[in-house]
Amino acid sequence: MKKIILAALVFTGVQAGAQKYMTKTGTVDFLSKAPMETIEGINRASACLLDAKTGKVDFIIQIKSFVFKQQLLQEHFNENYMESDKFPKSTFAGTITNLNAINFAKDGEYKADVAGKLMIHGVTKDVKQSGKIIVKGNQASLVCAFNILLADYNIAIPGAVKDKISKEVKINVNATLDKLK
Amino acid sequence: MKIIRIVLVLLLVAVAAGFIAYKFINKSAPDLSDSTPEKVFTWTELIDQSSDTASLYQFKDKLIAVSGNVKKIAKDLNKITLELGDSNNVSSIICQVDDRHVADFANVKENSTVAIKGLLRSAEVDDSGLGLGNTVQLNYCVKSK
Numbered sequence: 001m002k003k004i005i006l007a008a009l010v011f012t013g014v015q016a017g018a019q020k021y022m023t024k025t026g027t028v029d030f031l032s033k034a035p036m037e038t039i040e041g042i043n044r045a046s047a048c049l050l051d052a053k054t055g056k057v058d059f060i061i062q063i064k065s066f067v068f069k070q071q072l073l074q075e076h077f078n079e080n081y082m083e084s085d086k087f088p089k090s091t092f093a094g095t096i097t098n099l100n101a102i103n104f105a106k107d108g109e110y111k112a113d114v115a116g117k118l119m120i121h122g123v124t125k126d127v128k129q130s131g132k133i134i135v136k137g138n139q140a141s142l143v144c145a146f147n148i149l150l151a152d153y154n155i156a157i158p159g160a161v162k163d164k165i166s167k168e169v170k171i172n173v174n175a176t177l178d179k180l181k
Numbered sequence: 182m183k184i185i186r187i188v189l190v191l192l193l194v195a196v197a198a199g200f201i202a203y204k205f206i207n208k209s210a211p212d213l214s215d216s217t218p219e220k221v222f223t224w225t226e227l228i229d230q231s232s233d234t235a236s237l238y239q240f241k242d243k244l245i246a247v248s249g250n251v252k253k254i255a256k257d258l259n260k261i262t263l264e265l266g267d268s269n270n271v272s273s274i275i276c277q278v279d280d281r282h283v284a285d286f287a288n289v290k291e292n293s294t295v296a297i298k299g300l301l302r303s304a305e306v307d308d309s310g311l312g313l314g315n316t317v318q319l320n321y322c323v324k325s326k
Binding site: 024 | 208211242253255277303305313316318320
């Protein structure tokens, strides 16, 4: 009997240890709404790793992979604002702080509080944000929306276009991660 | 009469300049379907070369073609992103399909072979310790003919 209980405990431990989720096709988009112009960029090649056992969450986003409707906006975004040759990627490394409230073994939608370090344009800031995790079968979707101030990340807006670019940008994250086997 | 003519000419020039500026500002990203790639890879060749970023970056922001197994198809509204690779290898190639050519990929299935071309945006060696493998990213992807 003891052996069965021990085997069950070991098996449970192995299952919990294996609870990692990953995607390389997560979506991150941003929206800048200013009186004269709305600018929208989308990146559907964001990498994300989630450890359901520890609550650790990592995002890696290649700046050059943001896509815009207008070619000129894409050039300005990479060359003038994000300086993507100098700062090729943005990262987030954080932890789910209410991990006990999320049951990765049961399908459902759970509120998730995340705290960690967000690095954009070479500047790292501590951030806390709430979002949701939707568990469905072998997938977990991370959904979150938040605003950042460009000045906080040393992203300068040239005077000539200061009416066209909002000082605050809304960022949406939507990544569906697959459970790793 | 001469002044009216000058004003009309100036107005015409201003309208033409405005039109050209508008077209320039709103110019969409180039459609790559008829462009010739600088280099053609298989997905394994591209992944192998991604370990030598400096060498691969001779093609950065240039059009390259790659063929290989479709590991994953991510669909979001009318957008498609393909991941080329196989289930035994965490390294992969991420291809963001050009919105104008999503319909061309309607019949592409996971675990089938596809030939695709797109602009090489990044190649990253997994040095983060996260276990993400090497990743190559292509934008504005279209089917290779």
